Amino acid sequence: MGPRGTMSERVAATRGEEIPVSEQSRPAKLGRVATYAGRSLEVLRGMILDGTLSPAERLNEVHLSQALGISRGPLREAIQRLASEGLVEAVPHRGVYVRSFSARELSDLYELRIALETHAVRLAARYAPQQRIDELGSMLDETESSMGTHATGAYPEDPDFHARLVRLAANPPLVEALTDVGRKIRLARARSAHQPRRARTALDEHREILAALVARDGEGAAAKLEAHLTSSLNNALAVLRAAEPD
Amino acid sequence: MGPRGTMSERVAATRGEEIPVSEQSRPAKLGRVATYAGRSLEVLRGMILDGTLSPAERLNEVHLSQALGISRGPLREAIQRLASEGLVEAVPHRGVYVRSFSARELSDLYELRIALETHAVRLAARYAPQQRIDELGSMLDETESSMGTHATGAYPEDPDFHARLVRLAANPPLVEALTDVGRKIRLARARSAHQPRRARTALDEHREILAALVARDGEGAAAKLEAHLTSSLNNALAVLRAAEPD
DNA sequence: GTACTGAAAACTGTCAACAGTTTGGGGTAG
DNA sequence: CTACCCCAAACTGTTGACAGTTTTCAGTAC
Structure with a gap:
């Protein structure tokens, strides 16, 4: 064991x-x-x-x-x-x-995360100061350039982007709740996380979310975010099932 | 002190x-x-x-x-x-x-609770078995009859109804997150909770939420629930400000 | 009277030993 | 060979004592 x-x-x-x-x-x-x-x-x-x-x-x-x-x-x-x-x-x-998590539990965790994070992005679209949103953009630029140089797309499911995004909602209990869920998800995904294939895709999806945020389109950003997280979940589930085809 | x-x-x-x-x-x-x-x-x-x-x-x-x-x-x-x-x-x-909570923190907590609980009720409207919903109804009946006999409307912001409602969503992490938020809210409200005046009103609002749930109207139930929780928050804020008019 | 100093008191952080429970395995009865 | 029992080993739960930090307050200088 x-x-x-x-x-x-x-x-x-x-x-x-x-x-x-x-x-x-x-x-x-x-x-x-x-x-x-x-x-x-x-x-x-x-x-x-x-x-x-x-x-x-x-x-x-x-x-x-x-x-x-x-x-x-x-x-x-x-x-x-x-x-x-x-x-x-x-x-x-x-x-x-x-603790170990079943596929069902992983899905439940993602569902909760989606509910919390889409709520956060709606709040961010309404209340976040322009400057903070811009900072998020430059962070993505940096990430992309470092991805270009280092051939090994070092973008293992991006903890930073989501953490910063959530903080824009300016609701500490919400941040804390998402931190808790995030930790459990990280554990549930264990080693299934590092899927280099998704790195580029994830970055593009992040850009779309940010674009909606810049346009102060809360609903649009929430929709993009939900799609992004859903595909992340599906990716994790696929890896999980491939590892243990039970 | x-x-x-x-x-x-x-x-x-x-x-x-x-x-x-x-x-x-x-x-x-x-x-x-x-x-x-x-x-x-x-x-x-x-x-x-x-x-x-x-x-x-x-x-x-x-x-x-x-x-x-x-x-x-x-x-x-x-x-x-x-x-x-x-x-x-x-x-x-x-x-x-x-821990002590400011009015702002109480509002943040309620906002989070609203996001979580409306999500839960939407899930419940879609997936909860009819029997569990009916049980919730009979619980309200019991509460009402006991309220009638005991003149002192013993209905201190109803922990049970919300807890059971949330459980209908069949998502344990969601239940756990709401339990955490609920505890903090209880602490933040401290003794401001026991407002007998709202007992009857709260019961009525619960019935409305349940009615929407029976009709499998997730959006309607969510709206009623949000209104219910918002008025609960305003009630708490009023008591808080009355106690410490700082 | 006010502001500093420093030692004692109070309290939190840590440790090593003791107590009670669970677990694993040899032995015995069937 | 299997099932059960019982005892020893391993481990968790708890305790009381020790160590280091913070706080308090009397004493002193100004």
Whole structure:
């Protein structure tokens, strides 16, 4: 079940040996969370989302705490938060498992995301300041040029565009809800994400959404966005079914 | 800041002295969570939502753990989950505080809730089995008759109707997202909730929503629901502004 | 009287050991 | 060979003590 090496080895490969708690060399953003529990939360979330911890895998508290170089207390606190976020499932007295999603659940998640994100884009079309919309455009330009140079279309389902788009709605709870859904979707898609074929298509669709947004056409933008996300879902489902043709 | 009595006293008044961990007398639903951390989570959530712990109040770990009759370990785990749910705000090394919401944040939350719940009702109109819709109707009948007998219209913004309505959409992530938003709204409304005047009105509006649902008119139901929630928001805002006319 | 200083008190973060539950496996009866 | 039982190992849940940070407040200088 646990692929390639012990959990400890995989953990060590993910980080730089130990978790520094009072990062003095980098006073900026990364050192903000000054507690083992907080850092463990981020490390574990990263390990789950990038596949270091596979779906349905059990998290052994003793092994993990040793691998992270901390005791079980702060680790358990981090795990509780992961459970709240829906990335792991905790069964009392039996352990916590990385959550795995069925095709149906992936569809449900996408449906929810579509509802939230189309709502966000409608709000953005009405209220977002012109400047913020323009910034989104230049971001797409940069992405495209970097795609041109690096032959390997490094555009793995574009987390940034959607995140920024949603923030234009200026509704923090909405952003938070979409962040939660987005994390689960990322987990549900696991390694099926990196489909280079769709990179160019996705970029074009993003441009269409943005064009509608510039024209302050909320309904149009919502429609384009829904189509974009629907094809993203279909892509994910196809990969999923190809991997496990059950 | 802390109103009426020490925290311990208020906690003791909320529970039955101590948290039984292996509830043997009640083998059914309530005893399902067989851990102090799990039970503490529910107790604390209840205390926050019913106002035993006031907004902006600090949660002292030592006092709380003594009041709950447990040690700080499981208590901290529960608190971490509350932070993930957005009911408390944790500041490293400084403590956790019951979250308080501004009028703007309450509006944002309602906007999100409207988007989610109208989406849910549209799904319900399309896919919900007839039987489940009928059950919703009989629930309203019961509510009305009990309202008639008990002169005190005990209909404090109706948690059940909306919860059941949403479940008809048969999309678990959607239900979960709305549960999260609903909790925050309950906290944001605090004691402003119990407005008996709106009880009758709310019931009528529920009937209208249900009628549209029976007719499988998703758009109509969504419109009625949006109006219902909007007036609920305005009601809450009015109470909020009346309490603190700042 | 006001503004700084610094040590004590209070509190949060972390740890290591203990307790209770679940799991795995050898042994035995059928 | 299969099914059941029971005990030991492994693991999760909980605790009390220790460590480091923040806050408070008396004392002092101005």
